[in-house]
Amino acid sequence: MPGAGHIGLVVSTFLASAVEFVEALTIVLAMGLTRGWRSALWGVGLAVAALAAITAVAGYALVQWFPKTSLQLVVGVLLLIFGLQWLQKAILRSAGLKSLHDEDQVFAEEQSAARTAAPGERYGLDWYAFVVSFKGVFLEGLEVIFIAITFGLSAGSIPLAAAAAAGAAAVVLAAGVAAHRPLAKVPENTLKFSVGLLLATYGTFWVVEGLGVFAPDGKSLEWPGGGWALPVLLVLWMATSWATVRVLRRVATRTVAVS
């Protein structure tokens, strides 16, 4: 299926990055508006520099050290674990069993913590605003980088994955600057559901291909139908998720009725 890998790569990386950047933006906005922009932006800058260094080193190391089949297996396993984590949370939220991620609430909590935190200066920076902004961007960005590197390596185009992530960053940043408040109206659970489905789909695909490392010839296993297995896997994950949401909604209704 020509191009399927690249389309999936761009869509998954863009959506996953957008979700993570929205969460990072909330933290940085809270710090900037409460404690000042200078220290918050230093935190953002240092985090972006650290993430760029990790991307360069990890991308090079993975390409140099891992044979293709082993890389497919490692990438597949990690994407599958991430995908199932995202899907589980999205399903529980869709079934009404877990509260939705509320950017306005997170923003209020971060601002409240920033107001009560003791003032402290190091290297001429408000250390609290610097550290919280750095950690927020670094931790959210690390997942983006991981997804971009793994998708990029497997689809054979790290620059395309990096461009998709950078595009998401630009869109979120522009929206944040325009709104000057957290992007609470972004349908985060729908985005997370979509990303979970894509990660689980590609994860399953690459796990099976990578299992060829255990075959006598050590070559990647071939899916029946080759790349056309991808849309079939996507439908399988969508059907499984839809059925799970329905079962959980029924369980929740019954439990409420009994109690």
Add this chain to the structure above:
Amino acid sequence: MRYVGAFGRFWYDFVVGDDWRIAAGVALLVVVAAAAVAAGASATPVAVAVAVGTALLAAAGTIRSGIRLTRSAAAPASRDPR
């Protein structure tokens, strides 16, 4: 030593996350599938088994988590003497 522990904890949290059962389930499935491939199983049955097996494991795990959440949410109300 403290930094090594913190480094290890960070990566554990990053990869394994809140629910270790997800990572354990995927690892178990991969080990079983790898054994089948090493024993000479052909690609198609392995691919179908991995896809269906992962989907079923994921659904069962999510339903179990959902039931646990529902029960813990309902428990205080049912124990409330008022």
